[in-house]
Amino acid sequence: MSQPESAVADAQAGDRGGATPMKGESLAAFAERHGLRRSIARPALPVYLRQLWQRRHFIVTYATSRNLSKYSNSVLGQLWQVITPLLNAAVYWLMFGLILGQKDKPGVGGNYTAFLITGVMVFTFTQRSVLGGAKSVSSNLSLIRALHFPRASLPLAYTLQELQQLGWSMAVLIAIVLVTGEPVTWLWLLIPVALLLQTLFNLGAALMVARIGAFVRDVNQLLPFALRTWLYASGVFYSIQEQTKGLPELLRWVLEVNPAAAYIQFMRDLLIFEQAPSAVTWITCVFWAVCALIVGFLYFWLAEEKYGRG
Amino acid sequence: MAELTKERSQVALEEGKAAQEVVRAPEKRGKPTVVVDNLHIVYRVYGAASVHEKGNAANALMRILRRQGRPQMKEVHAVKGVSFVAYHGDAIGIIGRNGSGKSTLLRAIAGLLPPTKGAVYTDGQPSLLGVNAALMKDLTGERNIVLGCYAMGMTPAQVREKYDEIVEFSGIDEFVNLPMSAYSSGMGARLRFAIASAKTHDVLLIDEALATGDREFKRKSQERIRQMREEAGTVFLVAHNLDVIEETCNRVIWMHKGKIKMDGDPDKVLAAYTKN
Numbered sequence: 252m253s254q255p256e257s258a259v260a261d262a263q264a265g266d267r268g269g270a271t272p273m274k275g276e277s278l279a280a281f282a283e284r285h286g287l288r289r290s291i292a293r294p295a296l297p298v299y300l301r302q303l304w305q306r307r308h309f310i311v312t313y314a315t316s317r318n319l320s321k322y323s324n325s326v327l328g329q330l331w332q333v334i335t336p337l338l339n340a341a342v343y344w345l346m347f348g349l350i351l352g353q354k355d356k357p358g359v360g361g362n363y364t365a366f367l368i369t370g371v372m373v374f375t376f377t378q379r380s381v382l383g384g385a386k387s388v389s390s391n392l393s394l395i396r397a398l399h400f401p402r403a404s405l406p407l408a409y410t411l412q413e414l415q416q417l418g419w420s421m422a423v424l425i426a427i428v429l430v431t432g433e434p435v436t437w438l439w440l441l442i443p444v445a446l447l448l449q450t451l452f453n454l455g456a457a458l459m460v461a462r463i464g465a466f467v468r469d470v471n472q473l474l475p476f477a478l479r480t481w482l483y484a485s486g487v488f489y490s491i492q493e494q495t496k497g498l499p500e501l502l503r504w505v506l507e508v509n510p511a512a513a514y515i516q517f518m519r520d521l522l523i524f525e526q527a528p529s530a531v532t533w534i535t536c537v538f539w540a541v542c543a544l545i546v547g548f549l550y551f552w553l554a555e556e557k558y559g560r561g
Numbered sequence: 562m563a564e565l566t567k568e569r570s571q572v573a574l575e576e577g578k579a580a581q582e583v584v585r586a587p588e589k590r591g592k593p594t595v596v597v598d599n600l601h602i603v604y605r606v607y608g609a610a611s612v613h614e615k616g617n618a619a620n621a622l623m624r625i626l627r628r629q630g631r632p633q634m635k636e637v638h639a640v641k642g643v644s645f646v647a648y649h650g651d652a653i654g655i656i657g658r659n660g661s662g663k664s665t666l667l668r669a670i671a672g673l674l675p676p677t678k679g680a681v682y683t684d685g686q687p688s689l690l691g692v693n694a695a696l697m698k699d700l701t702g703e704r705n706i707v708l709g710c711y712a713m714g715m716t717p718a719q720v721r722e723k724y725d726e727i728v729e730f731s732g733i734d735e736f737v738n739l740p741m742s743a744y745s746s747g748m749g750a751r752l753r754f755a756i757a758s759a760k761t762h763d764v765l766l767i768d769e770a771l772a773t774g775d776r777e778f779k780r781k782s783q784e785r786i787r788q789m790r791e792e793a794g795t796v797f798l799v800a801h802n803l804d805v806i807e808e809t810c811n812r813v814i815w816m817h818k819g820k821i822k823m824d825g826d827p828d829k830v831l832a833a834y835t836k837n
Contacts, residue, residue, distance in 0.1 A: 278598035278644060282682030285593050289680055309711035313695075316708050320699040323740070394694040396673045398712055399686060559604075559674045 293555045294401075302401045310404050314411040332419045340371045347488035358490030360523045365431045369522055370487035372420045373515045376413060377453050378478050383409035384457025385464035385474055388558055395559050402558045403551055406461040410454045417446070428522050438521045441528075445521065448540040449514045455543025458551040465558055485511035507531075510539040591649035594684045594764055594795045595670060601678035602640040602662075602669050639665035641819035642679070652796045654806035654827065656834055657816035663799045666816065667766045670797065684794070685763035688713075692757040702728075702737040702744070702752055709756040723759045730785070731755035732778070751778055758785050765793040767800075803831055 272281040294302065303310075322328045348354040348363050359366040387405040388395070395402060421442075429435070464470045484506055486494070491512060495503045506512060513535040520528040528536075639662045647653055655663045668674045670681055671689045695712035696705045706727050710720040728737050731752040733744070741749055767786065783805070790796045790809065800806055806813060806827065813830040815823040823830045 272646070278596050278646070279680065279682070281646070282593070282596040282598070285596075285684070287593065287596055287682035287684050289682055306711075306714065308717055309708075309714070312708050312711045316697055316700055316704060319704070320697045323699040391694075394712075396668055397689055397691045397694040399672065399688065400712070400714065557675050559668075 293552070296552065299401055299403075299552055299555070303403055303407070306400050306404050309400065310408045310411060313404070313408040314415060317408070317412050318415055329419075332416045333423050336372055336375050336420050337368075337423065339375070340368045343367055343371060343488050353489050356490065356493055358493035360519070362431050362433065362523055365428045365433060365523050366490075366519065367488055368424055368427055369519050370485075370515045372417070372424045373449065373518050374482055374485060374487050374511055375420070376417050376449060377456070377511055377514070378482065379416070380410045380413045380453035380457050381460055381478060382474060383413060384453075385460040385470055387457065388461045388465035389468060389471070392559070402555055403458060403548070406457040406551065407454065410450065410457045413453070414446075414450055421446075424522075433523055434525070436521075436525050438525065438527065441521055442518075445514065445517045445536070448517075448536045451540040452510055452514070452536075452543045455540070455545070455547030458547035459543070462551045462554050465554075481509070481511060485509060485515060487511075487515065508535050510535070510543070513539065592684070593646050594649050594651075595647040595687065596682040597643055597645050597647075597666075597670065597679075598682065599679035600640055600643045600666075600669060600676055600681060601638070602665050602674055603636050603638050603677040604665070604674060606635045606637055639819055640669060643816075643819075643821050644679075645814065645821065645824060647795050647797075649794045651812055652790055652798065652810045654810035654813040655797060655799045655816060656801075656803065656806060656813060656830070657822075661816040662819040663816050664768055667768055667797060667799055670764075671766050683764060687764035687766055688760070688762045689766045689768065690757045690762075690789075691768060693753050696741065696753065696756075698742040699740055701740055702731075702733060705741055705752070706737075706756055709753075710759065713757075713760050715760065727752075727755045727759050730758075730781070747775060747778075754782055754785075758782075758789060762789070762793050764795045764797075765789055766797045803835070807831060 272278060276284075293299075318329075318332075322331050325331060327334065344364065344367055348367060353359065354363040384406045387409040388402065391405055394405075460470065460474070486506070491503070491506050495506060507516075508531075513532055516532050517528045517536050520526050520532065641662075643662075643666060655666065657663050665674060667689065669676060670683070671687045672681065672683070673689065692709040692713055695709055697708070700708070706724060707720055710723060710727075715723070728734075731748075731754075733748050733752055736744060736748060741752070744752070786798075786809070796809075798806065798809055810827055812825065813823075813827045813834075814821055815830050815834055823833055
């Protein structure tokens with residue numbers, strides 16, 4: 252029934268002839284002699300990257316399918332991808348623009364509607380990627396326990412899903428920017444660069460919170476608060492430059508180099524202020540993208556073999 | 562690389578056939594394909610608070626103060642020190658009561674559940690015949706076929722090649738254009754089995770796939786499993802239906818409360834199991 256009997260079972264298996272463990276040979280050594288490998292070992296980094304690349308079709312299809320399935324039960328369907336951020340922007344416009352009077356402050360470029368919506372759309376992209384990433388492993392345990400694939404596919408697919416949604420939001424954003432009287436400039440050619448950098452950052456962040464969320468479920472309760480604090484600190488509905496005058500330099504600096512604020516600044520420079528992003532903005536945006544991606548990816552990969560346990 | 566795999570599966574095919582013919586002559590057993598070495602699996606289950614532990618905030622606070630673990634998180638010691646060696650050409654049936662650790666053992670062999678202690682060594686990548694978790698009920702059968710195939714690691718060319726075969730085998734016809742939530746449970750099961758069995762494997766793990774569908778489909782799926790067994794080097798089969806085990810397997814492992822109670826010829830083990 253217990254250990255002795257399973258040893259008996261081994262002995263029985265051993266009686267079968269052919270290749271059997273030799274006397275005194277451990278099963279591990281026996282397995283090695285026959286070239287068997289541990290079935291759950293973390294692949295080396297280059298192998299892992301290659302496996303991810305091989306799974307690209309799965310990642311894309313999974314992201315698309317999730318997007319399709321998400322709104323399949325609502326009447327307006329895919330339209331919600333655009334309506335939700337617009338409704339959010341409308342609430343903020345009412346609260347911060349009208350009631351708290353940010354609308355006519357300097358530093359918003361004289362076009363508060365475009366200023367606000369740009370901020371909301373850009374921040375929402377990061378916010379949703381992080382929220383999705385945190386759940387990407389923990390809510391897909393059954394998938395992880397059923398099939399083999401590099402687990403980083405999941406946070407990757409969730410980030411991609413948000414990127415697909417952003418496509419719609421960007422179209423609306425650009426329409427609003429044009430309607431509110433901003434001209435089309437050559438700077439708009441940099442929009443894909445801005446989105447690429449932000450996507451890389453989001454991916455890194457999603458990978459990081461995916462690992463944390465996989466083992467500490469409480470993160471899902473905590474994250475919304477963290478993200479809301481981040482939202483208020485990132486100058487989505489006010490100009491950090493103007494609003495923080497008189498505060499300690501260090502605090503102002505921290506607010507301005509925070510990744511969300513940097514990506515918002517980058518996009519506003521292109522769409523509203525019609526100026527090339529400053530060197531500081533460039534450096535901040537690239538720095539966060541590269542840093543988050545490398546750190547997030549390594550951090551996620553290091554726990555690759557543990558994700559099934561939940 | 563691809564050619565090598567092909568060659569290997571060709572070899573596996575021939576050896577598999579050979580092994581089938583000598584099913585009752587175990588001395589001709591080949592190379593080991595799976596070695597399970599003193600395997601322990603503990604996994605966590607969330608949200609399993611019992612009735613008398615009320616889940617309110619005051620209790621949660623008290624637990625933290627008393628340094629007790631969360632009641633919602635239970636650890637399940639599902640497999641407790643299992644060791645065995647499986648050989649090329651083996652078709653191993655795993656039997657046992659509900660909760661005896663059969664499915665967990667299978668998942669551990671597939672490398673999907675990390676061992677808490679001990680190890681599983683395999684030749685090639687064992688795959689579980691199960692794709693259900695990747696499918697989405699709100700999407701059409703068509704999209705789910707593509708999604709499921711990609712989830713199992715197929716290439717676009719392979720998906721195109723297998724698509725018609727999957728639709729045909731599942732027999733869902735025009736329902737393929739409807740969301741899976743509109744399917745009857747039998748239809749859903751048929752489609753899932755058709756997708757899952759569309760791929761060839763080195764070491765194949767089958768978990769209760771046979772209990773679904775009508776008589777016609779049962780016959781078809783048993784035929785398909787027999788085919789897959791010939792293609793794969795080693796097959797593990799979990800089933801409650803002992804007839805299936807008796808027909809398909811040349812070795813049976815009896816799991817009881819996370820341990821191996823008996824391991825050997827189907828006749829002997831099944832006789833002991835039914836007597837129990």
